[in-house]
Every structure is written in structure tokens, then in C-alpha cells.
Amino acid sequence: MSIEVKNLSRRFGNFRALDNVSLHIETGELVALLGPSGCGKTTLLRIIAGLETADSGSVLFSGEDATGVDVRHRRVGFVFQHYALFKHMTVFENVAFGLRVMRRSERPSEARIRAKVHELLNLVQLDWLADRYPAQLSGGQRQRIALARALAVEPQVLLLDEPFGALDAKVRKELRRWLRRLHDELHVASVFVTHDQEEALEVADRVVLMNAGHVEQVGTPREVWEHPATPFVYGFLGDVNQVAGHVNDGIWQAHGIELPAPELHGARQQEAVAYVRPHEIDLARNDGGGQGIPVRLRHVYLAGPSAYLELERQDRQDMIEAQVPEQLYRELQLKEGESLLARPRRARVFASA
Ligand SMILES: Nc1ncnc2c1ncn2[C@@H]1O[C@H](COP(=O)(O)OP(=O)(O)OP(=O)(O)O)[C@@H](O)[C@H]1O
Ligand SMILES: [Mg+2]
Secondary structure: OOEEEEEEEEEEOOEEEEEEEEEEEOOOOEEEEEOOOOOOHHHHHHHHHOOOOOOEEEEEEOOEEOOOOOHHHOOEEEEOOOOOOOOOOOHHHHHHHHHHOOOOOOOOOHHHHHHHHHHHHHHOOOHHHOOOOHHHOOHHHHHHHHHHHHHOOOOOEEEEEOOOOOOOHHHHHHHHHHHHHHHHHHOOEEEEEEOOHHHHHHHOOEEEEEEOOEEEEEEOHHHHHHOOOOHHHHHHOOOOEEEEEEEEOOEEEEOOEEEEOHHHOOOOOEEEEEEEOHHHEEEEEOOOOOOOEEEEEEEEEEEOOEEEEEEEEOOOOOEEEEEEEHHHHHHHOOOOOOEEEEEEOOOEEEEOO
16 A cells, blocks of 8 residues: 655644655555654654644545544554553463454454464564563564564554664664565555664665655665755765855865865855765875865774774864774874864765855
8 A cells, every 4th residue: 555645734833843744655665754853753654644633734545535534444553662562461462452452343253363463473583472471571572562563453554653762773773674574575565763864774765854844855775875955964864074165166165175066066156065974084184284174183983994083173163073994094193182184075065055
């Protein structure tokens, strides 16, 4: 079942939580909703689920308006970040719950329920835990049981609000790969909220970047990573330094450095900011007269193959972060407190607001 969100808006008092949001999700597609805290991700998911209403706009499931359809009839499975399992019920009974509360006319037989629950527990690879209680499970196991419970009613749409939020990095990684496989097997339309950009880029077919109630960009992980549409997206996906300068005829210039800015090819003396990733910065010793941004090396930390340098700008109050190969860092024999020149090698240039 495909999901279409059309011009959704939602206010809470005077606050615009969602501002004219439109989105299309195909059957079989896994879409990640990514954005800072408070940008409206949960609100959007709740409106799609039917747990919340919009002020205007509509939600269509396979082309049919679902706005007036009750949440129980939407065939939507959801898992929320702090989705508690029923403590007094075994794992088996938790998963069976959605089937047992069905209307008598639709409810499967007891034998059918048993078969179905074991099938689901096998799917999440936890059948051996059927008789345990939630308190006897690890966090990751609980999340998988919550997912099995959501799947019991055979949803055609799966909505997951930070399903792995509370877990440690290693378990998250395992679970998100597992989620990807499960999603592919079920062939549903899934939307999953995260504020972990790595998680979104790794598992999603497409990423929706939200900011302050609106959609900034929608694209494949590669598209949004390589061609961020706005300064917000650029800054949100990974660390970035901002260096103010001017653009003339498609060339950005500052501190004696020139970089191509093809997006602004017609501009004249246009104020513009170069967005530079830490690994796009070259460093040189500052023995006077060279080109580049004068900085002082404040702090270095070494992690794996890279050295991360915190550089304090000497021309204004600001920091620059640089990432250089560890070997280069050793060869340069840099010392903390030393004066250097930071030279952006490449950048994405946006006109100043
Ligand atoms: N019932 C409500 N009443 C008033 N304001 C609300 C309500 N629900 C959400 N909001 C506000 O709407 C905005 C969006 O909330 P939402 O929960 O959708 O954000 P989010 O993107 O899911 O954030 P997080 O990443 O922190 O979960 C927030 O500023 C929030 O305070
Ligand atoms: Mg939320």
C-alpha cells in the first residue's frame, strides 16, 4: 500500500508543528524521516497513523483518502520509541494481543492465533522467548517483540518512531540491518524516524530531511549527501565549517583562496558562505605571508586512521574543525598552540541569507 501525504499542516496553539508537508512513499519503500528534535517527525507519523488529526491537508493510502478512517481500520503497524510491552503478559500474549482484541467476526481461531504468533516470533528470531515476561528481556529483544506485535495485524504500512533509540550503537546497527531485511521480505511501505543520520543513510531507500515543520529535501541517501539542497541539510548531514567570503562570476574568494561556486555563476560581489567538510581542509605552517585562514591548533584527538584537529581562528572568534590522515599529522609534527593556515580545498557555496 502506498502512502501519500498532501499539504499537511498542524498547529499547536500558535506554533506550527507541520507546515504544508507533502510526501509520497511507494509500496516496498523504506523511508527515513530525519531532522532535529522538535521538527515535527512524530507529529507527522501520528497523523499518518491516524492517532492525530491535521488542520488541513490529507493522507491517502493507495490513492484513497484515509482522513476519516479510524486508526483500527488503517492496517497500520506502529512502534514508538518508548513503546512499552504489557508487563504482566508473556511475550507470546503480547504478540497475540492485537489478534485477541479483534471483533469476534474477524478474530482468528485459537489454533490460528497460536500458529500466527509463533510464525511472527520466528520472523523476529525470538521464538525461544515466548514464555518469558518483558522484564526478562534485553532492550533489543523488547524492541523486536514490539515489532512482532505491530506485525500481528498484517499491516500494509509500518511506522516506526525511533524504534532503536534507547539502544547502544552496536545493537542498533544489528537491528537496523535486520529491519531492512524484514522490510524487504514483507514488502510494505515503511517510514522510520531517527535523528541518527548514519542510521538513515545506511538503511533507507530515501531520506526525508525535516526542519522546523517543513521538508527541506527528499532524496536517496547518495543524493542528499552529495547534493544537499540547502545550508541546513549540508550542516545537518555531517560536520561542516562555514567560511564567509564573496563570489564573483562563479568564483568564491576569501583569505587569498579561490574556489569554484558554479551555483552562483552570475553573481557580482555577492556575499557568500563556503561550507567546508573537515576532511576538505588542508593545513600549512604559518610563517607569514601565506594564503589561508590563520588559525591556532587548540586540540588534537586521534581516532583510527584520522587525526581530528580543533583550530581556533585568529582573525575572528570561531573554530574550524579539520580531519587529516593520521600519517600526515605525524609527518607535519604539529604541536598544540602552533600557528597554522587552514585552506579549504573544496566547498559548497551558498549565498548569504
Ligand atoms: N500535543 C502537543 N501540544 C503542544 N505542542 C506539541 C504537541 N505535540 C507536539 N508539540 C510540539 O510540536 C513540535 C513538534 O513535535 P514532534 O514531537 O513532532 O517533534 P519531533 O520531530 O518528533 O522531535 P523529537 O526528535 O524530539 O522526538 C514540538 O515543538 C512540540 O513541542
Ligand atoms: Mg519524536
